[in-house]
Amino acid sequence: MVATAKGAPVTIETVVVPDPGPGEALVDVQACGVCHTDLHYREGAINDEFPFLLGHEAAGRVAAVGEGVSGLSPGDFVVLNWRAVCGQCRACRRGRPQYCFATHNAGQKMTLKDGTVLSPALGIGAFAEKTLVAAGQCTPVSDGADPAVAGLLGCGVMAGLGAAMLTGGVGPGDSVAVFGCGGVGDAAIAGARLAGATTIIAVDLDDRKLEMAREFGATHAVNAGREDAVEAIRAATGGFGADVCIEAVGQPRVLEQAFFARDLAGTVVQVGVPTPDMKFPDIPMIEFFGRGGALKPSWYGDCLPGRDFPLLVDLYLQGRLPLDRFVSERIGLDQVEEAFHKMERGEVLRSVVVL
Ligand SMILES: [Zn+2]
Ligand SMILES: [Zn+2]
Numbered sequence: 001m002v003a004t005a006k007g008a009p010v011t012i013e014t015v016v017v018p019d020p021g022p023g024e025a026l027v028d029v030q031a032c033g034v035c036h037t038d039l040h041y042r043e044g045a046i047n048d049e050f051p052f053l054l055g056h057e058a059a060g061r062v063a064a065v066g067e068g069v070s071g072l073s074p075g076d077f078v079v080l081n082w083r084a085v086c087g088q089c090r091a092c093r094r095g096r097p098q099y100c101f102a103t104h105n106a107g108q109k110m111t112l113k114d115g116t117v118l119s120p121a122l123g124i125g126a127f128a129e130k131t132l133v134a135a136g137q138c139t140p141v142s143d144g145a146d147p148a149v150a151g152l153l154g155c156g157v158m159a160g161l162g163a164a165m166l167t168g169g170v171g172p173g174d175s176v177a178v179f180g181c182g183g184v185g186d187a188a189i190a191g192a193r194l195a196g197a198t199t200i201i202a203v204d205l206d207d208r209k210l211e212m213a214r215e216f217g218a219t220h221a222v223n224a225g226r227e228d229a230v231e232a233i234r235a236a237t238g239g240f241g242a243d244v245c246i247e248a249v250g251q252p253r254v255l256e257q258a259f260f261a262r263d264l265a266g267t268v269v270q271v272g273v274p275t276p277d278m279k280f281p282d283i284p285m286i287e288f289f290g291r292g293g294a295l296k297p298s299w300y301g302d303c304l305p306g307r308d309f310p311l312l313v314d315l316y317l318q319g320r321l322p323l324d325r326f327v328s329e330r331i332g333l334d335q336v337e338e339a340f341h342k343m344e345r346g347e348v349l350r351s352v353v354v355l
Pocket of ligand 1: 089
């Protein structure tokens with residue numbers, strides 16, 4: 001499924017996939033979720049390197065590996081990731097590989113039949129029967145997990161879980177407020193519950209989404225269209241505000257609410273992706289200083305795929321993490337365009353292409 005030009009509907013094309021070279025792996029894709037980022041690529045909001053081979057929240061089986069690849073074999077069940085850390089950049093050398101600035105992708109290019117080079121979304125490109133990635137982008141996980149479910153860890157769901165569990169450092173007894181209850185926000189709610197939060201406040205403008213947020217573990221629901229979100233969060237936390245506020249929308253107004261809905265020395269995590277025209281909210285500097293705490297953007301939930309995907313899949317298989325609830329529908333490759341529209345209308349958490 002390829003985005004050929006800015007704003008044009010996506011189309012199915014024949015893709016030429018090279019055999020894996022050194023350090024690369026060829027993967028038979030079994031399932032791939034439809035993410036907002038795919039739509040952003042299609043709309044030219046990421047860069048202009050059309051055509052894009054879309055799709056990046058995927059699971060599948062390794063079909064072949066290139067020279068020098070160890071720890072990965074044909075037949076392995078893997079979730080694909082876009083953080084294959086290099087181990088050598090300044091972040092990796094400082095022991096912070098989650099910030100790796102030189103993550104690996106396949107060196108060879110996938111092309112259209114006429115030789116036109118494709119840009120794979122987030123270095124993956126998994127709305128395809130086969131895709132070529134760097135071996136480090138394949139994270140083996142327990143066999144037996146449904147690929148449509150496990151694949152979602154590859155991007156948005158991991159971003160949300162990690163926003164709470166890793167970036168936000170949510171712990172037992174914490175209070176957490178999550179602004180925006182789409183796939184990422186609901187994953188943040190599930191992550192907060194898994195981490196032991198006892199008060200979890202879901203904030204959205206849509207009552208249907210708030211209802212769903214309760215299924216993921218929200219203990220309170222606030223419709224910010226009808227009541228003041230900051231006041232409602234204070235009321236639910238003994239008048240103080242939440243220990244961790246997670247902004248999963250990507251809007252200055254919402255970030256401002258998250259800022260003021262914290263307890264003193266609380267943490268704001270920004271995981272909703274803003275657009276380039278947005279400005280930081282106009283907050284008096286004395287409030288920044290006086291309230292203390294931390295404001296933390298979260299990239300991919302600060303995850304390390306090799307550490308986090310296997311354990312999250314196991315928690316799912318043990319019934320402790322309801323990953324399957326993120327799958328709203330299973331669709332064919334030819335229904336991606338339709339799935340974009342459903343996503344824009346807020347009708348689905350995740351449409352997942354099953355191959
Ligand atoms: Zn690195
Ligand atoms: Zn994504």
